[in-house]
Amino acid sequence: MAGPDEISKPRGLSARLIINGHILRRSRFLVGFVLLFALWELAVQSGVKEYVLPSPISVFYGFIEHWPNLLTNAWTTTVEIIAGYALAIAISIPLALLIAFSRLFEETIYPVVVFLQIVPKIAVAPLFIIWFGFGFTPKVLLVFLLSFFPIVVSAIAGFKSINPEIVDFVRTTGANGFRTFFKIRLPHALPEIFTGLKVGAALSATAAVVAEFVASDRGLGYLLLQYNGDLNTRMVFAAIILLSAIGVAIYFMAELLERIFVPWRLPPGGHTDVT
Amino acid sequence: MSNRTRNANTTDRLPDVTDLSTKQSAIRAEGVSKTFGTEDRPIVALSSVDLTIKDGEFIAIVGPSGCGKSTLLRIVAGISKPTTGTVTTPHGVVTSPLTDVGIVFQSPVLLDWRNILDNVLIQFELRGIKAKDFSDRARNLLGAVGLGDFLNRYPRELSGGMRQRAAIARALVHNPSLLLMDEPFGALDALTREQMRVDLEALWLKSRKTVLFVTHGIDEAVLLADRVVVMSPRPGRIEQVIEVDIPRPRGLGARRDPTFLRITEEITNIFLSRGVFHQGSGLSESLGH
Ligand SMILES: Nc1ncnc2c1ncn2[C@@H]1O[C@H](COP(=O)(O)OP(=O)(O)OP(=O)(O)O)[C@@H](O)[C@H]1O
Ligand SMILES: [Mg+2]
Numbered sequence: 001m002a003g004p005d006e007i008s009k010p011r012g013l014s015a016r017l018i019i020n021g022h023i024l025r026r027s028r029f030l031v032g033f034v035l036l037f038a039l040w041e042l043a044v045q046s047g048v049k050e051y052v053l054p055s056p057i058s059v060f061y062g063f064i065e066h067w068p069n070l071l072t073n074a075w076t077t078t079v080e081i082i083a084g085y086a087l088a089i090a091i092s093i094p095l096a097l098l099i100a101f102s103r104l105f106e107e108t109i110y111p112v113v114v115f116l117q118i119v120p121k122i123a124v125a126p127l128f129i130i131w132f133g134f135g136f137t138p139k140v141l142l143v144f145l146l147s148f149f150p151i152v153v154s155a156i157a158g159f160k161s162i163n164p165e166i167v168d169f170v171r172t173t174g175a176n177g178f179r180t181f182f183k184i185r186l187p188h189a190l191p192e193i194f195t196g197l198k199v200g201a202a203l204s205a206t207a208a209v210v211a212e213f214v215a216s217d218r219g220l221g222y223l224l225l226q227y228n229g230d231l232n233t234r235m236v237f238a239a240i241i242l243l244s245a246i247g248v249a250i251y252f253m254a255e256l257l258e259r260i261f262v263p264w265r266l267p268p269g270g271h272t273d274v275t
Numbered sequence: 276m277s278n279r280t281r282n283a284n285t286t287d288r289l290p291d292v293t294d295l296s297t298k299q300s301a302i303r304a305e306g307v308s309k310t311f312g313t314e315d316r317p318i319v320a321l322s323s324v325d326l327t328i329k330d331g332e333f334i335a336i337v338g339p340s341g342c343g344k345s346t347l348l349r350i351v352a353g354i355s356k357p358t359t360g361t362v363t364t365p366h367g368v369v370t371s372p373l374t375d376v377g378i379v380f381q382s383p384v385l386l387d388w389r390n391i392l393d394n395v396l397i398q399f400e401l402r403g404i405k406a407k408d409f410s411d412r413a414r415n416l417l418g419a420v421g422l423g424d425f426l427n428r429y430p431r432e433l434s435g436g437m438r439q440r441a442a443i444a445r446a447l448v449h450n451p452s453l454l455l456m457d458e459p460f461g462a463l464d465a466l467t468r469e470q471m472r473v474d475l476e477a478l479w480l481k482s483r484k485t486v487l488f489v490t491h492g493i494d495e496a497v498l499l500a501d502r503v504v505v506m507s508p509r510p511g512r513i514e515q516v517i518e519v520d521i522p523r524p525r526g527l528g529a530r531r532d533p534t535f536l537r538i539t540e541e542i543t544n545i546f547l548s549r550g551v552f553h554q555g556s557g558l559s560e561s562l563g564h
Binding site: 163165166168169170171172173174175179180183184187188190262264 | 382
């Protein structure tokens, strides 16, 4: 394999090897999915009841039949997720900056953040209904609440974890705080910030569904409960698959942004054996 | 900043500091001490250190771990404030970090997100100087430390020794008048270390910068320095300052020089008498054998 250690290889050849190897490695994940589907179909063939485990085909037809209904509700959930997640980013990053760079904030606010982080946030969902009613707001707030903490905690860690010797070096350049931040501290913190963003993204879909479970008249979580009540298992499956798709899409958005903003994290070609 | 203007004209060469205008400058530490910790449990890292570093001189500091070598270097750099005493440069008493210095640590502390060339050029960016104007100079310097083919590589793609060379290039690229090195070869294997030492001497012979070089290695100190400052264990004091007049370039051969042998033995004896070394095996005794 063309590894990063093969420095003196002619560029063209090694590039081609990397691309080929890359595609090969990239498509390997399909094998697992094919196996999963085969296993699923096998279980259905061996006589598991339709209301316990519908066949993949039947789920697929369910998708087609109820497409418009699924789509409107998926849209509702997506908007809740995006709004809550965006709010979490907008508040957590500035807060992380304050805590990382101000003694006062570190000593007063940070302990509160650490404490609140331990509170099982999902348990707050019913309370949000009392406070904010049945509409859009409690859902957005629960998404916010769940995705906020991983982002803020990892961003603080990113801003603070800098090697003191780098700081010493920077001081000998006489750089002001502004330059130090944008040239050193921010790029240094970005990988950790993105780790938090991805964890937050994964949690945000869960949060939206839970909030809809508690009380709502629309959204995929609401739809899921409806289908569940009717013992319409294949549509429950359809809703779950759609939800997963939304979660995956958001995760990959974060991943894509990471590749753009933190290109140094992965060597070209996605080799991860060098850290 | 007359240095800087000079750089601009000689971008394609290593700094040749034969410029006499800065020759008489010196760095003086007077009565420098440093105490860490609380008032009831103070840790005296340095106690009343007096040292004059002449311009263009290569000074090595040797001493056991924890004797305050790094502390002294940081105080000279103005990164750390002395508890008592002062450090003076030709520009006056040091009260804030010196900027006319290059600094190298035991770990290369390169920036992961920048390639090697940009890691060197950060020196200018942080100073608010257009890095582009110095790109040729950075390339030449990286070439001089053997990294000419690795300008676009990222730190993680380089070996430890190569990274340390890049860190040295970064410390020299702005042509500082003082080079501070804190165990710069400490993390390297013995072979690389020896090579880096020879290379550093060659580089220094070309530039004749003032160097303050901290090390654990008695050999390394004697092979590199004009004067070796021997420090004693806590509280850190200067035990002795020894002139090393072995002709340069010393290269690899100087290990056989009788002066080298005499001085290393002298330093070993100082450490023996101060309890840094023990004859026989103190460790096996304390393990009960
Ligand atoms: N920031 C600090 N806070 C408290 N004590 C410190 C601090 N920095 C250094 N010390 C203490 O000062 C003493 C000297 O430390 P220093 O790092 O200067 O030693 P050193 O000679 O460089 O050791 P080494 O060879 O292991 O690097 C040590 O006892 C250390 O515990
Ligand atoms: Mg040290």
